[in-house]
Amino acid sequence: MQIKPIQNEYEREIINLILNIQQNEFNVAITLEDQPDLLNIKNFYYESGGCFLGAFIDEKLVGTIALVKFNEENAAVRKMFVLKEYRGKEYNIAQQLLEQLITYSKENGLSNLYLGTVSILQAALRFYERNNFIAIEKEALPHDFPLMQADNVFRQLQLNQIK
Incomplete structure (x- = not known):
């Protein structure tokens, strides 16, 4: 397996x-139109100092x-x-x-990672808990956290507590 940064050249994949995972496996009512970031990965993720990784x-x-x-910190x-066939x-x-x-x-000097997900993804929630993400209320998110409409569960990881 190889993990590497990927950008718009892998857009279709x-x-x-x-x-397929969102709609067909988990029946989450979300479309490509709800996720315009997927149509411009370079600008949405990399321009702000983030990244997008793919496992191959x-x-x-x-x-x-x-x-x-x-x-600057979050x-x-x-x-x-x-x-599915590659999980576990x-x-x-x-x-x-x-x-x-x-x-x-x-x-890159970040202090905190935050995430939002949906409560139906129980295996994902357990995965984040095993990796020291703590549950937080939506109101505890930073004011500039980029909320996704479907998200109803939130987690935080303080990076200075990770070795």
Whole structure:
């Protein structure tokens, strides 16, 4: 497996992977129109100081994670998706994606990572808890956190508490 930064040249593969998981696997009522960031990854993620990582097996995109820097100290974790057949401890793709994102965040001087997700994604919530993300109320989010309409559960990771 290889994890590397990806941009607009992988737009079609990214959209297919993410929308299929959101809509078909988890029945989340979200469309491409609700996620314009997927149509301009370079500007949306990289211009602010964030990144978008892809996990590849045999040159096939099997997982993604992204970081939106929304102020000097804080960023939002977005687009954490792994194809169903590549999930779990055997491949450990989600863990490796998150660890690379945390390393990138620390190297770029961030203090906190935040994320929003939907309560139906119980395995994802357990994954974030195992990785020291703590539950916070929506009202506790920074005022400039980029909210997604569907999100109803929020987490925070203080990077200075991670070795």
